Amino acid sequence: MYCTTCGNKFIDDPAFCNQCGAPTGKTSNQTVVQPRQSTSVLIGYSSKINDPTFNKYSKKSTTWSFLFAGILAVIAIIAFPIYGNASGDIDWPVSLFYGMGIGGMFLLIALLQTLKKRLDKTWDGEVIYKDAYRQKTRYRDGHVQYNNIYILKIKKDTGGTKKHKWRNIPGPYHYYNIGDKIRHHKGFYYYEKYDKSKDNQIMCAACLSFHDISENVCNRCKCPLLK
Ligand SMILES: [Zn+2]
Ligand SMILES: [Zn+2]
Secondary structure: OEOOOOOOEOOOOOOEOOOOOOEOOOOOOOOOOOOOOOOOOOEOOOHHHHOHHHHHHHHHHHHHHHHHHHHHHHHHHHHHHHHHHHHOOOOOOHHHHHHHHHHHHHHHHHHHHHHHHHHOOOEEEEEEEEEEEEEEEEOOOOOEEEEEEEEEEEEEOOOOEEEEEEEOOOHHHHHOOOOOEEEEOOOOOOEEEOEOOOOOEEEOOOOOOEEEOOOOEOOOOOOEOOO
16 A cells, blocks of 8 residues: 555555655554654753652652651750760750750751752853862771762852862762753752763752663652753
């Protein structure tokens, strides 16, 4: 069978010509696979950052950090009086106040971290410098330890630079290159690359895990990959 519009020869009995798209008059029992509009864009900043999954993810992580701080606070409040009583160093109720002070500090740290995230702003910049080297640390007992240090410097479009230093974490160092245009998204420890067209990997904005560039969703935290 041939297409009446363009003369294309069909191997099976399609409902549409696969070359020109003309209907063949046949109602195919096969599902017509429409050319799927690509939702991934490898050049340009992704609008998927507005996906509600990200909001859910950051709410969840805020809850976790408060829960964690709360548990530490309870431990401090219980442990200080017990320690004070056992050692005889701190008297009751002073030991309780110590515990409450330390516990309150854990909660304050969690609160400040959340506040910092809330006040954070989205900004654009460019990677201007990166460096990797081995750092030798000699301990008092003579034993020597080597660490791989990775440095990344970013110039903000609004002025100022941001420097990152990672110890034994090579991922981001290899992922970004000098000259890359990047965007920092409010509340995330992640930079989205403007141009991902030459990459074979993509990083999850939320959990910072690496994925094949063909993937659309992070299989670890279910957030959409920004492309
Ligand atoms: Zn045709
Ligand atoms: Zn993820």
